Amino acid sequence: MADRPGGAGQWARLLQALEDDCSLCGGTGTTPNERWLEWHRRAGELIAVAQAARRAHELRPTPGSAPVAVPERATAEPAIVTAVERAIDDHMKARPSEPEKDRCxxxxxxxxxxxxxxxxxxxxxxxxxxxxxx
Ligand SMILES: [Zn+2]
Known part of the structure; x- marks a missing residue:
């Protein structure tokens, strides 16, 4: 179906050709807040460290022997895990006060x-x- 000159379809296409999604924000109108980006990055690091510390604690190799009962003392969370978890708690409380998104x-x-x-x-x-x- 061809549009009549000046028809609604033709105008819609003309108007569409005049603007595009913003290349900076991709059409959302917002950009991520820098402080929040940094906060998320740091949170990711802390969680990765916590997971690594916990894994190292759980998968401690017992060279040359079948798995043995782990001594009571060793089942307690090592200081590193506790320290990292405290750092995560502090980090969660230190969320930026501004909104996560800025106006583009x-x-x-x-x-x-x-x-x-x-x-x-x-x-x-x-x-x-x-x-x-x-
Ligand atoms: Zn934009």
């Missing part, structure tokens, strides 16, 4: 940016006084 600077939260055609179009509108540039 590039599109000012719209999620859209002008295409080359869109810029030409707004230039045309500006020439005719329809668009006020800030």
């Amino acid at each position: 600077e590039a599109c000012r939260g719209m999620g859209k940016q002008l295409t080359a055609a869109g810029r030409q179009f707004t230039d045309l509108l500006a020439r005719h006084g329809f668009v006020r540039r800030e």
Whole structure:
């Protein structure tokens, strides 16, 4: 079905060609907050360290012998595990106070940016006084 000139389909396509998803935020209008990124990165590190410490504790090799009953003292969590878990607790309490997402600077939260055609179009509108540039 062909669109009549000036038909709704044609206009929709023209308008679509004028803007695109923002390349910085991918159309979401938000970008991750830097402090939160750092907080998540550190949380991931701490959890990895905790898991490694726990694994090392559980899978301690017993060279040259069948598994034997582990002495009572050794089943207690080693200091490293306790220390890392305390660090994780502290880290959880030290969450950044600001929101996890910032408004995208590039599109000012719209999620859209002008295409080359869109810029030409707004230039045309500006020439005719329809668009006020800030
Ligand atoms: Zn954006």
